[in-house]
Amino acid sequence: xxxxxxxxFKALVAEKSGNTYIQSVKEKTISDLPDHDVLVKVHYxxxxxxxxxxxxxxxxxxKEYPFTPGIDAAGVVEKSSxxxxxxxxxxxxxxxxLGMNTPxxxxxxxxxxxxxxxxxxxxxxxxxxxxxxxxxxxxxxGVEKIIKQQIGPMDGSVLVTGATGGVGSFAVGLLSxxxxxxxxxxxxxxxxxxxKSLGAAEIIHRDKxxxxxxxxxxxxxxxxxxxxxxxxxxxxxxxxTEHNGVVACCGNVLGHELHTNVLPFILxxxxxxxxDSGIALMTDRMRIxxxxxxxxxxxxxxxxxxxxxxxxxxxxxxxxxxxxxxxxVLVNVNSR
Ligand SMILES: NC(=O)c1ccc[n+]([C@@H]2O[C@H](COP(=O)([O-])OP(=O)(O)OC[C@H]3O[C@@H](n4cnc5c(N)ncnc54)[C@H](OP(=O)(O)O)[C@@H]3O)[C@@H](O)[C@H]2O)c1
Numbered sequence: 112x113x114x115x116x117x118x119x120f121k122a123l124v125a126e127k128s129g130n131t132y133i134q135s136v137k138e139k140t141i142s143d144l145p146d147h148d149v150l151v152k153v154h155y156x157x158x159x160x161x162x163x164x165x166x167x168x169x170x171x172x173x174k175e176y177p178f179t180p181g182i183d184a185a186g187v188v189e190k191s192s193x194x195x196x197x198x199x200x201x202x203x204x205x206x207x208x209l210g211m212n213t214p215x216x217x218x219x220x221x222x223x224x225x226x227x228x229x230x231x232x233x234x235x236x237x238x239x240x241x242x243x244x245x246x247x248x249x250x251x252x253g254v255e256k257i258i259k260q261q262i263g264p265m266d267g268s269v270l271v272t273g274a275t276g277g278v279g280s281f282a283v284g285l286l287s288x289x290x291x292x293x294x295x296x297x298x299x300x301x302x303x304x305x306x307k308s309l310g311a312a313e314i315i316h317r318d319k320x321x322x323x324x325x326x327x328x329x330x331x332x333x334x335x336x337x338x339x340x341x342x343x344x345x346x347x348x349x350x351x352t353e354h355n356g357v358v359a360c361c362g363n364v365l366g367h368e369l370h371t372n373v374l375p376f377i378l379x380x381x382x383x384x385x386x387d388s389g390i391a392l393m394t395d396r397m398r399i400x401x402x403x404x405x406x407x408x409x410x411x412x413x414x415x416x417x418x419x420x421x422x423x424x425x426x427x428x429x430x431x432x433x434x435x436x437x438x439x440v441l442v443n444v445n446s447r
Pocket of ligand 1: 159160161199245246249273274275276277278279296297299317323339340344359360361362363364365386387388389394431434435436437440
């Protein structure tokens with residue numbers, strides 16, 4: 112597959128330096144990539160929380176360094192020994208092992224198995240697909256779970272936690288676009304205008320969700336929620352969800368443990384639904400990408416994304432680790 116092994120390209124490389132991990136732009140060759148079936152010239156990537164973990168030596172995400180993170184990539188097939196793809200095809204690759212232990216989208220080339228590839232839907236450009244990226248896909252999977260539970264815009268409010276983050280801001284925008292009344296919970300009250308511009312009907316400080324009496328069930332405040340934070344936030348969200356409501360959860364910003372109780376489930380019929388965009392079935396991925404290219408095509412992308420290049424990416428990685436990120440970072444891997 113790697114028929115031009117000496118061809119060089121640029122990639123952001125994370126490596127150990129003393130007791131810490133640093134990231135810098137380096138020159139790599141195609142032969143540095145794994146010998147998978149499809150070689151893709153990457154045009155854009157996007158920054159996710161998991162990328163920041165990989166870039167800073169989190170062994171739960173990436174085992175061996177030096178390594179190029181980037182769980183998202185979109186671009187054009189350069190070579191393929193998989194019959195399903197040919198040179199020139201526009202494609203999206205998100206998650207599976209990309210950017211975890213397979214060199215990822217923060218490089219100008221990736222080499223991946225054909226099974227990881229989604230053909231770019233006709234309603235989206237390569238750039239738009241990475242303005243959406245894994246965080247948009249994750250938010251959209253969560254929104255679909257809420258809709259599949261028959262919860263419509265007239266049934267009540269939908270809470271989004273971590274509302275200014277990558278997944279959160281996309282969820283606020285998409286739910287609002289679909290007609291839902293969104294309550295955005297955030298730690299950044301100075302971003303009220305941003306959240307309003309995405310359509311949030313109400314913006315509350317995240318402490319207003321978690322500073323609650325220590326009771327197993329509290330008055331219902333929302334019929335559904337998309338929680339990106341986890342931990343005590345998720346517990347508080349569940350206990351304040353209305354009868355037959357749904358909580359979709361995807362994140363562990365506050366840790367992976369969940370201490371809660373069964374009363375919301377057995378006395379109120381609340382459903383807790385997990386989202387894992389990483390191993391989502393290909394049929395599900397294709398369906399959601401098609402929705403995002405057509406019926407659900409986000410009209411708010413220009414409001415939530417900011418473009419950066421490989422050189423500036425280490426700064427953005429620090430921002431996301433500190434919980435300071437607002438919206439999404441689009442990575443133009445070919446920008447000089
Ligand atoms: N399961 C999946 O398929 C999947 C896919 C993508 C991401 N994720 C996970 O989802 C989570 C969010 O990802 P992301 O890309 O949206 O990350 P992000 O852009 O960093 O957003 C996370 C948001 O969480 C809030 N937050 C930060 N520190 C907090 C704290 N101490 N207490 C409460 N809230 C805090 C902040 O929003 P506010 O300041 O607005 O509160 C922050 O912007 C991460 O855990 C990520 O790993 C899971």
